[in-house]
Amino acid sequence: MKAVFFCNSESVPDVYPPDVRGRIADMVELYPEVIRQEDMAGHAAALAQAEIVFSTWGMPRLTEEEIKKWLPSLRAVFYGAGSVQYFARPYLNSGVAVFSAWAANAVPVIEYASSLIQLSLKGFLPVQRMTRKDWRAARELAARYPGAYAGVKVGLVGAGMIGRGVIERLGSLDVTVQVYDPYCPEGVVESLGAHRLDDLYSLFATSQVVSNHTANLPSTREMLRYEHFAAMPQYGTFINTGRNSQVHVSGLVRALEERPDLTAFLDVTDPDEPPSAGNPLLGCRNVFMTPHIAGSMNLERGRQGAYMADECARWLAGELVRWQVTLKMLETMA
Secondary structure, eight states: OEEEEEOSSSOHHHHSOHHHHHHHHHHSEEEEEEEOGGGGGGGHHHHHHOSEEEEOTTOOOOOHHHHHHHOTTOOEEEESSSOOTTTHHHHHHTTOEEEEOHHHHHHHHHHHHHHHHHHHHTTHHHHHHHHTTOHHHHHHHHTTSOOSSTTOEEEEEOOSHHHHHHHHHHTTSSSEEEEEOTTSOTTHHHHTTOEEOSOHHHHHHHOSEEEEOOOOOGGGTTOBOHHHHHTSOTTOEEEEOSOGGGBOHHHHHHHHHHOTTOEEEESOOTTSOSOOTTOGGGGOTTEEEOSSOSSOOGGGHHHHHHHHHHHHHHHHTTOOOSOEEOTTGGGTOO
16 A cells, blocks of 8 residues: 655654654555655655555645545545644545544643643742742742642643543542533543533632643634633632633733732743734733643654554554544544
C-alpha cells in the first residue's frame, strides 16, 4: 500500500522521528519526500497513487473536489496532532477515514494542567512572586490558600479526553473534583469519581481552582464570563490550557481588576496569539502567561507520530482501531 507525507509545516521530522518513520516504511511503500500543498503539481503521480496520508500540524486544507482530483486513491489520513476540525470534513465527506493523535497530544496537557492545579491550591505563582520582594508577606499570602485536602473543590469545564485525564490524575489528592460538561454522556463523570454539576455559575462559585478543557465550538465561544470569574472563592485560580476564545476577555480582566486575590494562568490567548501590545491581559498583575506550551513540545511530539504508526498497523491488519474521527464526533470534540 502506498503512502505519502502531506504537510505544509516543518514539523514532520519532529512528529515522525527516524524510528517511527522506519516503522511506517516497514508497513507501507513510503514516498521519500514530504509533499507541501504548493508543490502538489510536482508530485502529482505520487499523490494520485497514495492510499494513505501521514501528516501533522499544517495538514493541507483541500475541498472535496481537490481531494477527488489530487488524491483519488486515498483511503486514510493519519494526523499526528490534535484537533482535526480545520481540515477533516471534506476528507470524511469523501469517504476517507481520518485518524488523529489527539490522545497523544492530550498527555502533556493533562500533565501540565494537573500540575498547575496542585500548585495553585498552594498559591505557588503569586507566592513565588511575592517571595522575591517580601519573604514574610509571602508566608502570610501562602497561608490564605487552602492546599489540597478534604473540603477543597476543584472545577473542570469539559470532560473530554483531557478533562477525564485530569480527573484521573487528581484522584490521588484529597479534593473533590466537580465537572461542568453538558455534552458528556450521563454517568461518565461519576464513573471517574467526580461530581457533575449542571450549572456553570455554581461550578465557579464553589471551586477553589477552575481549569478549562471544553471543546472549541461556536456554541462555547465566550461562555466563560465576568459573572463566573467574579463568583470564585477568595484566592481562587482560573487555569486555561484550552482555547481562549471560550473566555470573554474583558469580563475576565474586569473580575481580576476588582478581585486582586484572584489569579489567572493562561497558556493561550487565541485569537490574539501572541498577545499584541494592547492586549488588556498584559496589564493584569494577577495574570500569569506561558506561550502555548501545554501541548506537545520538543521530544514529546514523537509520541504523536508513534500513536499514528500504531493506529496504521491496526488499520492495515483489520484490527479494532482506537483513534478514528467521525463526522458526528466533530460536533462536540475539540
